[in-house]
Amino acid sequence: MPEKEDIAPHVEELARVLGEKVGRDVTKEELEEQLLKFLDYGVPIDQAKRTLARHYGVNIPQGETASRPIGSRTLLSDVRDGDSKLNLLVRVISVNPKEITVKGEKKTIFYGFLGDESASTGFTAWKDFELEKGDVVRIGNAYARGWQEKIDISLGDYTRIMKVDPSELPRHPAAMNACKVSGLSAGLSGVELATRILSVEGREVTARGEQKTVFSGIMGDETGKVRFTAWHDFGIKEGDVVRISGAYVKDWRGVPQLVFDENSTLEKLDGDALPEADILDEGNVTTLAQLVERKGATDVVVNATLIEVRPGSGLVFRCPECNRVLQKGTCRLHDKVTGTPDLRIKAVLDDGEENISAVFGREITEALLGKSMAECMEEARESMDYEVVESELKARLVGEPMRVRGNAINDDYGVMLLAQEAKRLTVDIISEADKLAQEMI
Amino acid sequence: MIRRETAKRVFAGEYNASRIEMKDEGEGSPSYVLTPLGEKVNRIFIVGVLTDVEPVGESGELYRARISDPTGVFSLYSGQYQAEVTDALSSIEPPAYVAVVGKSRVYEPEPGQIYVSVRPEAVRVVDENLRNYWVLETCKLTKKRLGAMREAALMESPSVEEMVKLSYSPELAANACKAVECYDELDLGYYNSMLADAINYLSPNAQIENLKRDERIVIRQPIDRKKNDAAPIGHPETFEESGTEPTKEQLPAAAPVTPDNEAEETRILSIISELGGERGAAWDEVVERGMDGGLDRFAVEEVLTSLMDKGLIYEPTLGRLRRA
Numbered sequence: 063m064p065e066k067e068d069i070a071p072h073v074e075e076l077a078r079v080l081g082e083k084v085g086r087d088v089t090k091e092e093l094e095e096q097l098l099k100f101l102d103y104g105v106p107i108d109q110a111k112r113t114l115a116r117h118y119g120v121n122i123p124q125g126e127t128a129s130r131p132i133g134s135r136t137l138l139s140d141v142r143d144g145d146s147k148l149n150l151l152v153r154v155i156s157v158n159p160k161e162i163t164v165k166g167e168k169k170t171i172f173y174g175f176l177g178d179e180s181a182s183t184g185f186t187a188w189k190d191f192e193l194e195k196g197d198v199v200r201i202g203n204a205y206a207r208g209w210q211e212k213i214d215i216s217l218g219d220y221t222r223i224m225k226v227d228p229s230e231l232p233r234h235p236a237a238m239n240a241c242k243v244s245g246l247s248a249g250l251s252g253v254e255l256a257t258r259i260l261s262v263e264g265r266e267v268t269a270r271g272e273q274k275t276v277f278s279g280i281m282g283d284e285t286g287k288v289r290f291t292a293w294h295d296f297g298i299k300e301g302d303v304v305r306i307s308g309a310y311v312k313d314w315r316g317v318p319q320l321v322f323d324e325n326s327t328l329e330k331l332d333g334d335a336l337p338e339a340d341i342l343d344e345g346n347v348t349t350l351a352q353l354v355e356r357k358g359a360t361d362v363v364v365n366a367t368l369i370e371v372r373p374g375s376g377l378v379f380r381c382p383e384c385n386r387v388l389q390k391g392t393c394r395l396h397d398k399v400t401g402t403p404d405l406r407i408k409a410v411l412d413d414g415e416e417n418i419s420a421v422f423g424r425e426i427t428e429a430l431l432g433k434s435m436a437e438c439m440e441e442a443r444e445s446m447d448y449e450v451v452e453s454e455l456k457a458r459l460v461g462e463p464m465r466v467r468g469n470a471i472n473d474d475y476g477v478m479l480l481a482q483e484a485k486r487l488t489v490d491i492i493s494e495a496d497k498l499a500q501e502m503i
Numbered sequence: 504m505i506r507r508e509t510a511k512r513v514f515a516g517e518y519n520a521s522r523i524e525m526k527d528e529g530e531g532s533p534s535y536v537l538t539p540l541g542e543k544v545n546r547i548f549i550v551g552v553l554t555d556v557e558p559v560g561e562s563g564e565l566y567r568a569r570i571s572d573p574t575g576v577f578s579l580y581s582g583q584y585q586a587e588v589t590d591a592l593s594s595i596e597p598p599a600y601v602a603v604v605g606k607s608r609v610y611e612p613e614p615g616q617i618y619v620s621v622r623p624e625a626v627r628v629v630d631e632n633l634r635n636y637w638v639l640e641t642c643k644l645t646k647k648r649l650g651a652m653r654e655a656a657l658m659e660s661p662s663v664e665e666m667v668k669l670s671y672s673p674e675l676a677a678n679a680c681k682a683v684e685c686y687d688e689l690d691l692g693y694y695n696s697m698l699a700d701a702i703n704y705l706s707p708n709a710q711i712e713n714l715k716r717d718e719r720i721v722i723r724q725p726i727d728r729k730k731n732d733a734a735p736i737g738h739p740e741t742f743e744e745s746g747t748e749p750t751k752e753q754l755p756a757a758a759p760v761t762p763d764n765e766a767e768e769t770r771i772l773s774i775i776s777e778l779g780g781e782r783g784a785a786w787d788e789v790v791e792r793g794m795d796g797g798l799d800r801f802a803v804e805e806v807l808t809s810l811m812d813k814g815l816i817y818e819p820t821l822g823r824l825r826r827a
């Protein structure tokens with residue numbers, strides 16, 4: 063419930079609007095009391111003011127409530143680590159619940175992104191403010207903290223939030239959110255990004271009856287890579303370094319994808335602005351926790367232990383019609399068929415802090431096994447057991463630290479890494495231990 | 504959706520000193536061992552030296568194995584319901600480097616007297632290099648926890664929110680606060696020395712210059728705090744030292760079942776009966792049928808693991824399930 067002093071500026075504003083009616087039809091004290099009552103019932107402050115004004119015969123047009131936030135408003139771009147008592151006017155770009163345990167009690171917190179005309183910033187709400195994507199809200203008494211070199215807005219017990227009419231925060235100019243690739247997650251909009259185009263190709267599509275060329279490919283910076291689609295011909299070429307403003311991020315088959323169009327702007331930058339393509343192409347090492355938080359990513363490298371070889375690994379047979387893996391010689395769609403052999407590993411990767419699924423295809427499996435699929439078939443025939451390969455994979459790989467590179471997709475079962483490369487991880491253990499020793503206190 | 508449990512890396516020195524068993528709020532939460540440095544362990548990954556494997560109890564179906572790491576010794580118990588793992592374990596000639604994925608187990612002969620062990624799910628002979636990699640990784644993760652514990656211990660009343668402000672992840676922060684709250688006395692200096700020893704184990708010449716091994720950072724709770732009769736202690740105490748030998752009947756301590764879990768277990772049990780036959784039900788079919796009920800694959804397998812823990816089902820041969 064708002065404190066009395068919090069609403070004083072709103073009472074003043076209302077009194078100004080009502081003019082000479084104050085003191086004649088209603089006292090300031092009554093206005094305050096009525097306003098508080100509305101707020102108690104959860105009516106947004108602007109609606110409450112509009113309603114009260116109307117009650118006393120004055121119309122405040124939509125969008126003109128000009129309700130001053132208590133204290134002056136801070137733009138997100140001006141928020142610094144450690145700021146407190148922040149007053150913001152922002153649009154909720156995304157909001158997600160997260161369960162945490164505090165003192166043995168399960169608690170749901172919420173995180174996501176807030177945007178205004180200056181920037182967009184991550185936030186954490188320590189209680190349920192019933193925020194929904196797309197809401198425009200005035201926030202009072204928030205604070206900011208640094209979090210992995212980014213600023214995060216914290217909304218706690220003392221934070222006040224009022225929903226306001228979305229028109230109070232114009233969508234354009236879009237909130238420019240200076241991003242690095244590793245910070246892109248589906249739902250983000252108003253993205254500003256400097257990247258190098260690593261590959262691009264055009265294709266013809268028909269959109270609303272119109273023939274159009276869209277350009278898609280991969281772009282990257284020193285933090286990672288991302289697939290993109292441009293719905294407008296900006297004349298980009300492989301190797302270009304560009305700054306794109308007003309892009310947004312969509313989920314594309316479980317992977318975040320950057321999308322931009324004729325409403326976005328694209329500016330070519332000096333080629334030195336970012337590392338060369340071959341350096342960016344080394345791949346970006348990410349933790350499993352980051353992958354899970356980002357809900358998938360394009361072309362990442364993870365270092366993790368292969369903790370389990372899942373059933374369904376080893377020699378499998380696929381339906382020649384639909385490529386599904388057969389169960390006992392039967393395809394779910396095409397019934398009894400003569401299957402085509404294939405070799406794969408369904409694995410769980412685990413780095414001690416998070417775990418994800420991973421699939422290794424035939425070539426990688428052959429390399430890790432040190433034998434070809436033909437040899438595997440031979441072994442299976444000799445032992446009259448196709449599962450012999452799965453057992454061998456377990457015996458060779460469970461517990462092995464691996465370096466795996468590929469695309470990570472996100473679905474109902476969590477994040478799955480589709481491996482393009484995988485090999486046993488080699489680490490200089492002594493020098494790593496020496497590094498740790500130096501950090502000890 | 505039930506997430507698959509991450510296999511935690513903790514040293515024996517930390518794991519064996521655990522005196523807290525906990526569950527998250529909400530139905531179907533698995534039980535965890537909360538270590539003194541705030542790691543919540545349900546699944547665990549260990550690489551160390553297998554020093555001995557021996558049958559315990561009268562029936563000879565339960566085996567105990569010991570795995571040594573630079574800080575202490577893990578105790579593993581494996582029985583007839585983990586036939587494949589038990590066979591694998593008992594056929595390894597110690598000493599040998601082994602990698603083990605397992606589940607945390609708690610043995611509580613008397614209220615407040617808690618001993619932890621591990622029930623292996625998979626075991627494999629590995630080489631020294633892999634053992635060293637595990638020690639390195641476990642050092643890194645232990646150091647992270649120790650840092651969070653220091654911060655939490657310095658706070659007058661540890662708060663997750665304050666911890667997160669200091670850039671700790673919400674999970675690390677919550678677990679550290681929980682550990683400070685649960686352990687009456689915690690000697691962080693002891694674990695700092697343990698960690699330094701583990702680093703020196705990998706690199707004997709590593710200079711750890713500023714480590715004050717004698718400086719004890721001790722968390723002491725206010726005196727008015729409710730104390731158990733058997734006060735939890737901060738130092739490792741293995742089964743050997745305690746002199747108590749868990750019997751087969753006392754192991755493993757099955758976690759209490761929440762109603763929802765029970766319903767799923769009943770459902771999966773009937774699927775196994777139905778698909779059963781002479782060779783038992785095929786694992787994949789059970790999982791597939793289980794998934795029809797709305798669970799995902801991992802959730803079904805968690806239910807299967809729980810049923811195995813309780814001795815209600817077992818794996819007569821690889822990939823087959825049968826009711827006990």
Ligand SMILES: [Zn+2]
Pocket residue numbers: 381382383384385386393394395396397
């Ligand atoms: Zn088919």
